Amino acid sequence: MISSRLRTLVPVLATVVTLFLSPLPGPLAGQSLLSTQGLGFPLEPLDARSRALGSMGLGLSGAALLPTDPAAAAGLRIPTVNISVQPLWGEGDLEGEGLESRSTRFPLMGLAYPVSELRGMVTLTFGGFMDQRWEVEEERTLSLGDTTTQVTDIFKSDGGVSAVRIGWSQRLRDNLSVGVNVGTHTGSVRRTFIRSFDSLAVREGIQPFRDGGKWQFSGLTGSVGVNWNPSTLLRVAGSVTWSGDLDAEPGDDTKGEAATFALPLQLRVGASGLLTPRLILHLSASRSDWGENDNGLQGQAVEGPVWGFGGGVEWEGPTWGARNFPLRLGYRYTELPFLFQGAEPSETAFTAGLGLNLTRAENLILAGMDLGVERGERDAGILSETFWRGTVTFRVAGW
Amino acid sequence: MTACQEELPTAEGGDFLPVTAISGEVQLSYEEFGSDLRVLGGYGTAAELGATFLAQGYQENLEARTLLRFSSYPEVLSVRDSTGTTRPDSSLTFVGGKVVAFLDTVASVYEGPVTVAGNALTEEWHPRSATWEFAVDTVADHRPWETAGAGNADFLGTAVWDPEEADSLVLEVDSAAVARWADTTDLSRGLRLDAVTEGTFLRVTTVRLMLTTRPSSNPDTLVDASVAVQGATFVYQPVLESPESGLRVGGAPAWRSVFRIDLPETVEGSEELCQDVACPFSLEPEMVNAAFLVLRTTEPEPGFQPTDTLRVDVRTVLEPSLLPKSPLGPTLAGFQGLRLPATYFQEGADTRVQVPLTGYIQNLIRGETSSGGPVSNTLALLSSFEPVSLQFGSFQGPGMEHPPELRLVLTLGEGVQIR
Numbered sequence: 001m002i003s004s005r006l007r008t009l010v011p012v013l014a015t016v017v018t019l020f021l022s023p024l025p026g027p028l029a030g031q032s033l034l035s036t037q038g039l040g041f042p043l044e045p046l047d048a049r050s051r052a053l054g055s056m057g058l059g060l061s062g063a064a065l066l067p068t069d070p071a072a073a074a075g076l077r078i079p080t081v082n083i084s085v086q087p088l089w090g091e092g093d094l095e096g097e098g099l100e101s102r103s104t105r106f107p108l109m110g111l112a113y114p115v116s117e118l119r120g121m122v123t124l125t126f127g128g129f130m131d132q133r134w135e136v137e138e139e140r141t142l143s144l145g146d147t148t149t150q151v152t153d154i155f156k157s158d159g160g161v162s163a164v165r166i167g168w169s170q171r172l173r174d175n176l177s178v179g180v181n182v183g184t185h186t187g188s189v190r191r192t193f194i195r196s197f198d199s200l201a202v203r204e205g206i207q208p209f210r211d212g213g214k215w216q217f218s219g220l221t222g223s224v225g226v227n228w229n230p231s232t233l234l235r236v237a238g239s240v241t242w243s244g245d246l247d248a249e250p251g252d253d254t255k256g257e258a259a260t261f262a263l264p265l266q267l268r269v270g271a272s273g274l275l276t277p278r279l280i281l282h283l284s285a286s287r288s289d290w291g292e293n294d295n296g297l298q299g300q301a302v303e304g305p306v307w308g309f310g311g312g313v314e315w316e317g318p319t320w321g322a323r324n325f326p327l328r329l330g331y332r333y334t335e336l337p338f339l340f341q342g343a344e345p346s347e348t349a350f351t352a353g354l355g356l357n358l359t360r361a362e363n364l365i366l367a368g369m370d371l372g373v374e375r376g377e378r379d380a381g382i383l384s385e386t387f388w389r390g391t392v393t394f395r396v397a398g399w
Numbered sequence: 400m401t402a403c404q405e406e407l408p409t410a411e412g413g414d415f416l417p418v419t420a421i422s423g424e425v426q427l428s429y430e431e432f433g434s435d436l437r438v439l440g441g442y443g444t445a446a447e448l449g450a451t452f453l454a455q456g457y458q459e460n461l462e463a464r465t466l467l468r469f470s471s472y473p474e475v476l477s478v479r480d481s482t483g484t485t486r487p488d489s490s491l492t493f494v495g496g497k498v499v500a501f502l503d504t505v506a507s508v509y510e511g512p513v514t515v516a517g518n519a520l521t522e523e524w525h526p527r528s529a530t531w532e533f534a535v536d537t538v539a540d541h542r543p544w545e546t547a548g549a550g551n552a553d554f555l556g557t558a559v560w561d562p563e564e565a566d567s568l569v570l571e572v573d574s575a576a577v578a579r580w581a582d583t584t585d586l587s588r589g590l591r592l593d594a595v596t597e598g599t600f601l602r603v604t605t606v607r608l609m610l611t612t613r614p615s616s617n618p619d620t621l622v623d624a625s626v627a628v629q630g631a632t633f634v635y636q637p638v639l640e641s642p643e644s645g646l647r648v649g650g651a652p653a654w655r656s657v658f659r660i661d662l663p664e665t666v667e668g669s670e671e672l673c674q675d676v677a678c679p680f681s682l683e684p685e686m687v688n689a690a691f692l693v694l695r696t697t698e699p700e701p702g703f704q705p706t707d708t709l710r711v712d713v714r715t716v717l718e719p720s721l722l723p724k725s726p727l728g729p730t731l732a733g734f735q736g737l738r739l740p741a742t743y744f745q746e747g748a749d750t751r752v753q754v755p756l757t758g759y760i761q762n763l764i765r766g767e768t769s770s771g772g773p774v775s776n777t778l779a780l781l782s783s784f785e786p787v788s789l790q791f792g793s794f795q796g797p798g799m800e801h802p803p804e805l806r807l808v809l810t811l812g813e814g815v816q817i818r
Contacts, residue, residue, distance in 0.1 A: 036415050136415040143671065144808055145424040155416050191815050193418045197688060197808075206689040207757055209420060209810035215817045248817045259817045298818060 032378060032385055033092060033099060034345055035134040038290075038300040038338030039246070039261060040160055044068070045108040045127020047084050048393035051372035052353020054310035054330025056284040058225065059237035059270020061314070062363070065110040067125040067165050068268055069239055070179030071227040074169035076112045076121055078364060080397040084108040092378075092385035099385070103133075107391070112169075123167040123181065130161040132189045149206075150198040159189030161217045161246065175229040179239075182222040185246055190214045191256075213254025219246040219263070233274045241266040262295040264288040275313070282330070283311040290337040301337055302344050308334035312351060326355035328372075336378070343381025349374040349389070368395045420812040422688070423672030427663070427805040429797045435659040435777075436796060438641040439723040442653040443786040446527045446632035450503070452789050453515060453601040454635065454702065455594035457508065461702025463600075463635035463789065465592040466549055467498075468526050469608045470629040471583045480616040490615035491624075496577045497609050498570040498590060503602035504562055506706045512561040513596045517570045518552035519579060520589035526630025531638060549634055552591050560601075577610060600706070606631065635789065639700060645796040646694065646803070648711050650703065651786030655723075656794075657716060657779045658803075662763060666807075676811050682764050689808040690760035691753035692778075694794040695801035696743045705744050705790040710736035710783035713754055715775040727779055731759050736783035744792055752794070753806065754780070760807070 035041040045067050046057045053060065057068030063075030065082045086107045092099035110125040138153045167181025192212035225239030243263035250256050270284030286308040290301035312330020319325075330351040335344065353372040357365045372391040377384065445451075454463035475489045498517060522545060524534040534549070535542040545551050555576055560568035570592075580588045594601060608626040641647075646656035665679035672678070692713075698704065715728035730736070732754065743750040762774045782788075795801045 036417075138416055142422050144422070145426075145669075145806070151422065153416055153420070155418060189817070191817070193416075193420065193812065193815050195420055195422065195688075195810055197422075205755065205757075206808055207687075209422070209685070209688055209812065211418070211420070211685065211812045212815045250817075255814055256816045296818070 032090060032101065032131075032387075033094065033134060033383055034336060034338065034340055034378065034380060034385075035131050035157070036136065037340050038297050040130035040132035040338075042336060043105075043107060043128030043131045043160070045125065045129075045163070046391070047082060047108055048353060048370035048372035048391040049328070049355065051374060051389070051391045052328035052330060052351050052370065053282045053312035053314060054332035054349070054351045055282060055312070056268050056270060056286040056308050056310055056332075058239050058268050059227075059235060059272055059284050060282060061235055061272040061280050065112050065123060065125065066108075067110075067127050067163070067167070067181060067223065068241070069227070069237060069270075070123070070167050070181045070223050070225040071169055071177040071237065071239075072225075073112045073121045073123045073167070073179060074119075074171040074177035074227070076364075076397065077114055078397050078399060079114065080110075080112045080395065082108065082110045082393055082395050084391055084393040086389065086391045088387055088389045090385055090387040092383060095382045108393075118170070120168055120170040123169060123179075124165070125167070125181070125183075126164045127162060128160070129163050129185060129187075132157050132160040152196045152198075154192075154194045154196070156192045156194075157189060158192075159187060159214075161185050161187045163221050165221070165223070167223075177227045178225065179227075180222070180224045182220070185217050185219040185221055185243070188214055188216045189248075213256045214251040215248040215254065215256070215259070216251065217246060217248055220244040221263075225268075234271065235273070236269070236271045238267075238269045241268075260296050264290050264295075278316040280314045281311070282314065285309050286334075288337065297338070300339055302335065302339055306335040306337045308332070310334075317355070322360045324355075324357050324360075326357070328353040328355070336380075340380035340383055343383075345378060345380030345383075347376055347378045349376025364397060365395060366397045369393065370395070418812055418815055420810050421672060421675040422808070422810040423669050425666050425668055425672070425807040425809060426693075427666065427807065429802040429804065431663055432660050432805045433658050433797065433803060434661065436646070437657045437722070438645070438647050438654060439657060440639075440641060440647075440650070440652060440654045441723070442655060442781070443651065444527060444632070445530070445634070445651045445786070445789075446630065448633075448651050448786050448788070451603045451606075451631050451633040452635065453592055453594035453599070453603060453633075455599055456597045457600040458598075458701035458704070460637065460700065461600070461635060462548070463594075463633050464549060465603055465606075465631070465633050466520065466524065466526065466529060467590045467592070467606055467628055468588060468630040469580055469590070470627045472581050472610060472626055473624050476612065476614065476622060476624055478614040478616055478620070478622050480614075481619070486616065488614040488616045491612045492615075493574065493577050493581070493610050493612050494621070495574050495611045496572045497611075498572055498592075499567055499607045499609055500570070500592065500603050501567045501605040502560065503604050504566055506602040508600040508706060509562060509596070510598070512559050513568075513594065513599045513601065514557050514559050515568055515570065515601075516557045516593045516595050517555040517572070518591040518593065519555055519576045520549060520591055521551050521553060521587055522549070523586040524549065524589060526589075526632050529632055529634060531634040531636045548636060549591050555590075557595060572608070580608075600702075602706075633789070637700075639703070642793070642796070644798050645697060646780060646794040647699075647791055648780050648794070649705070649709055649782040649786075649788060649791035651789050653782055653785035653787075654791055655779050655781040657719075657722060657777060659719075659777050660763065660805075661776060662760070668809075672809070672811075680811065682807075682809075684761040684765040686809045686811055687757060687761050687764065687807060688810055689806075690756045691806040692756050693804040693806050694752045694754065696739070696748040696750045696752060697793045697795050697799075698746055698748045699744055699791055699793040703790045705741040705788065705792060707741055707788065709739045709741070709744070709790075709792045710787070711739055711754065711792065712736040712781050712783040713756065713759075714779050714781065715759070716777035716779050717775055719775070719777040728775065730783075731756060732783075734783075739792060748793075749801070756805075760805075
């Protein structure tokens with residue numbers, strides 16, 4: 001029995017291992033100038049269905065493989081692999097100056113494997129946490145002896161923080177599941193400062209000044225969650241994510257100092273209810289408090305709790321044989337944790353999406369793809385940004 | 400996680416730079432970095448130059464003469480006989496000839512037509528080592544001329560070169576001289592060309608001996624046969640000594656200026672630099688954006704002012720204890736060297752010249768090259784090719800009005816941090 005399962009799972013495992021070993025957390029792509037502040041721009045490890053429903057990542061109907069909802073994997077029941085791809089196109093305005101950004105990233109990859117004897121699922125997920133890819137350029141005129149020269153300063157940050165987690169989802173009763181995952185933050189960031197001198201003004205070649213270094217991130221994290229269906233019409237869920245200090249250790253060739261950042265407790269709640277037999281309403285919220293204590297961020301974090309709210313509706317959509325194609329609409333509002341020039345930033349987005357459940361067996365989706373599209377904007381005082389964010393999640397399951 | 404493609408959001412200006420960096424300039428006086436200046440001469444020989452010179456009272460100081468030795472004459476020529484058929488003729492009678500000298504009109508200095516005299520040498524001489532004083536000046540043989548400047552010679556005649564008409568001069572040679580130069584065992588054979596016109600300076604690029612022969616197969620016809628130069632050099636006076644102060648680069652044989660660099664432990668920044676950083680401060684290789692050896696040109700001795708661009712090279716002296724014969728390191732100034740126009744060295748010369756030394760100074764601070772090799776503290780300033788010209792460049796040295804300086808463009812950063 002076990003050997004036949006393993007034979008079936010080998011290709012799936014090979015795919016996942018390949019993906020996990022391919023350049024490890026050179027974390028997620030830059031998507032906002034808000035990445036310049038604090039630990040960067042938050043990157044949630046969400047799949048396309050969550051995005052399309054404006055969700056904070058838990059309480060969705062059915063089964064899901066999400067690190068933010070460790071109990072939701074219990075419903076998967078068979079080996080499952082999820083991979084999400086997320087392109088983003090952004091535009092912004094910083095005091096009249098136009099900004100553009102474009103990126104493609106893999107915000108979440110996951111694997112779930114059942115242990116049927118225990119009515120549970122082992123999960124392995126790899127997801128984003130903070131994006132630290134950004135660049136600042138500044139031109140100025142300097143006096144060098146009896147001449148003046150124009151210099152260009154460029155500060156580039158490339159990298160970010162991710163988290164890899166292993167978890168267990170346990171079905172306690174038909175309507176009650178719990179889950180837990182533990183893992184570590186990982187990833188690195190390379191920060192580089194370059195000052196270039198205008199060779200025309202100085203005539204003789206002047207080498208640019210370079211300084212910088214690379215820091216490796218580490219730190220424990222873990223979540224516990226519960227999914228409860230008090231009736232066939234309603235599901236409620238909650239999760240708590242704890243993180244230990246995030247340590248940033250400089251590399252051997254880095255002169256910069258090590259740093260430690262205290263990460264806040266994150267609380268999430270969500271619920272889904274049937275409005276009609278084919279229409280589901282989903283609501284969720286999240287809360288974290290970056291400003292609770294001395295977190296090593298030297299006043300860059302928002303004081304007080306940071307909230308996120310979202311919700312949407314999912315219509316089961318047209319069917320074609322055993323296949324169905326759900327349609328989703330939603331809206332989400334999230335406060336971002338790091339101040340931008342003293343202003344508290346926030347993000348709002350209208351969301352939509354489509355599910356392509358290509359192969360189903362009972363309520364299990366064996367092969368499917370979800371698409372999510374968000375049109376949103378961010379506001380942070382002198383900075384305003386708009387963006388299109390797409391998310392595509394591929395799901396394969398089977399023995 | 401991986402990112403497939405990126406166009407990072409880039410802000411221009413504003414207060415987003417999370418580091419502060421201060422750039423400024425530091426000037427080190429020669430006393431602060433330099434010592435043990437030596438000007439060494441004698442690198443290469445005049446015969447290696449590839450051109451010769453004629454000068455007569457040039458800038459009221461320089462006299463230069465060209466010495467030439469021709470190759471053996473042709474023994475067989477293809478000539479057309481009386482029937483019009485071309486056939487080899489090995490029974491040749493040389494009845495005279497002419498010397499054709501091509502001149503570099505750009506590098507020459509003259510006012511109107513120039514008269515040049517030809518003389519047949521009568522003393523044994525060595526084309527590769529002959530100087531104004533010595534006919535032979537090799538390791539094993541030092542033979543002075545009986546009269547300095549290859550003076551004992553038989554006058555052959557004069558030729559006038561009119562620069563408006565041609566770029567070459569033609570000196571007729573009689574049959575006696577032609578016959579004398581035919582004997583290749585005669586070590587005294589040779590032609591000396593002298594400039595007669597006062598104040599001229601001519602650079603001779605190419606010389607050919609055109610023999611006039613009467614072939615046996617067609618005695619009514621005269622045929623020209625070309626003879627190449629076997630050895631060419633020039634001798635000149637005055638022979639200069641090393642300068643008491645100042646630097647000298649170039650010439651033939653060539654001059655090199657060698658000195659030692661020892662950077663101070665700490666440097667005092669400029670006033671504007673010290674407004675933002677604690678002074679004095681220690682030098683770090685990463686701080687150095689640029690380093691220049693700053694020199695002031697000065698007028699070389701009369702007659703030796705460059706008439707063409709001088710290319711200056713800088714190299715490390717790998718084994719200073721072996722000077723003047725120490726091997727040198729690779730060029731620090733690039734293949735073509737630092738180009739200094741001739742105008743930099745003309746009357747009243749006082750041009751500021753910056754010799755780039757950025758990589759070398761970074762290595763010197765680091766104590767090793769980027770590949771971990773040793774760094775010599777001794778530098779040599781020399782011409783890119785030795786010898787490249789009779790003239791040389793001169794620069795002010797220690798104790799003069801504008802001694803050498805070391806100019807450093809530095810950037811001091813507070814260090815990039817994760818916070």
